[in-house]
Amino acid sequence: MSETEPFGNLHGGESSWGRVLAESSLLDLIATQVRGWTPLSAAEAGWLTDTPVPDGWRTLAVAEGVATPLRVVGTTVEGHPGWAGLQALSAFRFTGMPEPELLIAGADKGLREWNAEGIRVDPMVMPKLSGVCGVRTDGFIALNNQALWVRYSTYVRGSSEPDQGVLVEQIVAAGAGPRMRLGAEIGALSEAVKSAFLAHIGATEDDVAAAVADHAEQMRREAEAGPVLSGEQRRFLDSALSVWDGIAAGHPPPIEALGYTGRADFEADITRLRHQLGRDKPDLSTLDWSRIQFLAELSWASDMFGAGVEFELVSPFSDTDALAQLRSIQRALIRTVDRALLFPLGRNDYQ
Incomplete structure (x- = not known):
């Protein structure tokens, strides 16, 4: 010392x-x-x-x-x-x-x-x-x-x-x-x-190892069951996705890079994702959740592609509330989403 x-x-x-x-x-x-x-x-x-x-x-x-x-x-x-x-x-x-x-x-x-x-x-x-x-x-x-x-x-x-x-x-x-x-x-x-x-x-090394193993198994079960989101978190996600049918419809993100065949495919998938978010048990894949989080982040934060500075004008969430919701959602989805699935053309870059 x-x-x-x-x-x-x-x-x-x-x-x-x-x-x-x-x-x-x-x-x-x-x-x-x-x-x-x-x-x-x-x-x-x-x-x-x-x-x-x-x-x-x-x-x-x-x-x-x-x-x-x-x-x-x-x-x-x-x-x-x-x-x-x-x-x-x-x-x-x-x-x-x-x-x-x-x-x-x-x-x-x-x-x-x-x-x-x-x-x-x-x-x-x-x-x-x-x-x-x-x-x-x-x-x-x-x-x-x-x-x-x-x-x-x-x-x-x-x-x-x-x-x-x-x-x-x-x-x-x-x-x-x-x-x-x-x-x-x-x-x-x-x-x-x-x-x-x-x-x-x-506590022994065996005690610690057993706790780590139990935790890993719990995370595996939670990942298989899908994330648990509150009603307010889902409401924010729905508002964020609605931007792509509204104020940001004229300048969506690079659709093909996200794996969509075109604008109609993108818009149809936005409708499907919003519908699933409204169900008690959404039928959503890892790719679906990854797209939902990415598109929500973009719609709130990006002024070039999403709603950006106008987000709080077209949604019930202020910027402060939106940030709090988005951070809580990111933590809730941390073991569900997979960024390597988002851009199929550049997937090898993540491996």
Whole structure:
């Protein structure tokens, strides 16, 4: 480790960094559901605070007498003033069995209170052991004229035995600009924390392998069953596809490149896709879903081919609402669509 620096002085509670690393409404929520909620001391949490950090990250000293966070590390990147990324680790013991649904439902509460954009919540793949669960949520926030990407990762092992429950929270914040350059390092920090937690609760390699296998099988079944979209998501897709029969009818995308024989074939397929979206169980192939997502993206975003700036004039969705719906749909279809099917003439380019 390189030399330490004082977290309290450089990143106190009044700064953007300090506020983000110090606040977690999910922990407050969980604390009300269990008994004996107590931060782990540094002496108890060596298994967590001794986890490795990537080269170039250094430890920042936490003020004496402060129970959380246990450890803060940070890094800089060339060409970016100040800190580019920080990680804070905290751990707690308690008595009780928090419900996984509670974690998932409340995971984004803090980010919503920050008025974050692009919020994403993902349950983590964890061993099927009693009381074990994990959730990760991230999004972009703006504080003090600074754009930050923030991720909260929460690992829980509940227990009805007194003081045997344990929770670990990792908060990572990165400047929106340097975030992509730090991707591999942030991933390494996250993997180190997850591995330390699993080792601490006694999860074996077989437990982890079984969880991964179960998750893969679940994804396979979900892919076979097709995506599950809300009524509002389907309404947005229908509105987006309707553009090709309306305002964008005079300048459709390169139809032949998408595998259609001509305008009549394209228009007939748009009618078919919209009809299927209106059914309880759409009969749509991977190619169909891929075309639906691509054409919806184009109709909303492109001013050359789609509705573009006029989308909110010809649909019930504002640009803000449309973006939120489109992002949620992209996440819902991520295991369904296949970009290699969209342009059959250039299919070899994707292989």
